[in-house]
Amino acid sequence: MVEALGRKLILVGQEVHDFASLLVSAFWSSLTPPFRLRETLQQLSFVAWESAPVVLLSVSFAAAVTIMEASFHMKIVVQNDSLVPGFAALLILRELGVVVTALLVTSRVGAGYAAEVGSMQITEQVEALKMLGIHPIRYLLVPRLYASILGLMILTVVANMVCIYVAMLVSQWSLGYSSGSFLMAMRAFVGLQDLLFSVIKAGVFGAVIPIYSIFFGLRCRAGAEGVGLATTSAVVATSVTIIILDFILSYIFSFFY
Amino acid sequence: MIRFDKVKKSFGPKEVLKGISFSVKKGEILFILGTSGTGKSVLLKNLVGLLRPTSGEIWIDGQEVSHLTEEEYLPVRRRCGMVFQHPALFDSLSVYENVAFGLRRHFSDLKESQIREKVMESLNLVHLNGIESKRPQEISYGMQKRVSLARTLAVGPEVLLFDEPTTGLDPITTNAINQLIQELSHKLQTTSIVVSHDMHCALDIADRVIVLDQGHIVEEGDVEHLKQSSHPLVRDFLQEALSAERA
Incomplete structure (x- = not known):
């Protein structure tokens, strides 16, 4: 029993050590040349451009549901839904736009990265990189890290704008607000710092996605089951971390309002 | 040229290499034979630092490398x-780019025309022409193995390490790869270490053979010495090679 526990602790310690080494290596490699601009731009296209349709479609519906639900409950509780546009805009900018976008990108891009690197690992391509004098972290992680940070920031700004626009359309169609009154109500609640904080959150979440994906990909075991497990672990770990980080960042930002 | 001195390697509680010692001379073709899971690939990966020994020393031309x-x-x-063992070609790159990959990293001062020349030369050495623009998934497994060899040759190594070079190949391609190993050894004067479980190939082209079993060297010597061995595993390998020859 004690022996098994000790072995488990050693295993966990080894994993923590490996993850910390990857973080240090990623940090150092991302600040020193060579910077692989071509690969970074290719990855940026994969993260931002190719994810845009699914992200924008999903956040649009999320925004529509938010405003309709908010109106429904406010009418029941306070018999008045005049605060709905402001609250909805605040919720969209501070939470919905960035978190839903990050989780969608995790499931699409993070899963893709983990599966790709996992396949490379089990077919010895990662070892071939080392034999050809290429540091795998520098080659595989750094372009994806830059692309994911920048891509998620761009996607979050666009997603926020689309969300607000959809919320405005729904309030016009369903709640009877004109676009002018919606924007006026929104301005009373929302400031520029809300957009800024959501972009900072996006940058942090953008860094988490490739770091976990590459970490689990590089630890992938042989076989289809190994790749599946690496992908699932990467998506679960990233999603949970994003939600925890969202809480921590929201708490920190609350001191600046 | 290469010397392993009491090398041990463990993965957790499992000891895979249990104090291996041997040496390889320049220009020699050394076969390391053994059944699956005896630590043959682990041995090769320790030599190039893809894995690190738990204890012991590895020397290459007078330099101890295990602590680098x-x-x-x-x-x-x-x-x-x-x-x-796998061709390990990069799927997103063409055959040309795969072979040029190491050249661009190791010889950053080379011009594109020089890189092209070296790529074509390496593909010629493995008897592959006209497939430079193809992707790895568009060529056969045997061709992928040869492209992988061309990629390794392009940077001009002095030592060639082969991890199960003929696994999964048909007998004709297996013979072609074996001839290629021998040809390269003579033509380029490279030292070759081949990890395999194919005694038939070893008898054909090896200068010396090491037989590994459960982390220990159980037999070592030239082909003639091996044929006289009384070790049961070696006898089994020889029997297998004999049946393959008859077939």
Whole structure:
């Protein structure tokens, strides 16, 4: 029993050590040349451009549901839904736009990265990189890290704008607000710092996605089951971390309002 | 040229290599034979720093390499090219780009025309022409193995390490690869270490053979010495090779 526990602790310690080494290596490699601009731009296209349709479609519906639900409950509780546009805009900018976008990108891009690197690992391509004098972290992680940070920031700004626009359309169609009154109500609640904080959150979440994906990909075991497990672990770990980080960042930002 | 001195390697509680010692001379073709899971590939990967020994020393031309850092290993890896069990070609790159990959990293001062020349030369050495623009998934498995060899040869290694080079190949391609190993050894004067479980190939082209069993060397010598061995595993391998020859 004690022996098994000790072995488990050693295993966990080894994993923590490996993850910390990857973080240090990623940090150092991302600040020193060579910077692989071509690969970074290719990855940026994969993260931002190719994810845009699914992200924008999903956040649009999320925004529509938010405003309709908010109106429904406010009418029941306070018999008045005049605060709905402001609250909805605040919720969209501070939470919905960035978190839903990050989780969608995790499931699409993070899963893709983990599966790709996992396949490379089990077919010895990662070892071939080392034999050809290429540091795998520098080659595989750094372009994806830059692309994911920048891509998620761009996607979050666009997603926020689309969300607000959809919320405005729904309030016009369903709640009877004109676009002018919606924007006026929104301005009373929302400031520029809300957009800024959501972009900072996006940058942090953008860094988490490739770091976990590459970490689990590089630890992938042989076989289809190994790749599946690496992908699932990467998506679960990233999603949970994003939600925890969202809480921590929201708490920190609350001191600046 | 290469010397393993009491090398041990463990993965957790499991000891895979249990104090292996042997040496390889320059220009020699050494076969390391053994059944699956006896630590043959682990042995090769320890030589080039893809794995690190738990204890013991590994010497290459008078330099002890097992304690080098990743950066310090770069020149060692340039001298020792490795052909993996899988072709390990990069799927997103063409055959040309795969072969040029190491050249661009190791010889950054080369012009594009010089890179092209070296790529074509390496593909010629493995008897592959006209497939430069194809992607790895568009060519056969045997061709992928040869492209992988061309990629290794392109950087001009002094030592060639082959990890199960003929596994999964048909007999004709297997013979072609074996002839290629022998041809390269003579033509380029490279030292070759071939990890395999194919005694038939070893009898054909090896200068010397080491037989590994459960982390120990159980037999070592030239082909004639091996044929006289009374070790049961070696006898089994010889029997298998004999049946393959008859078939």
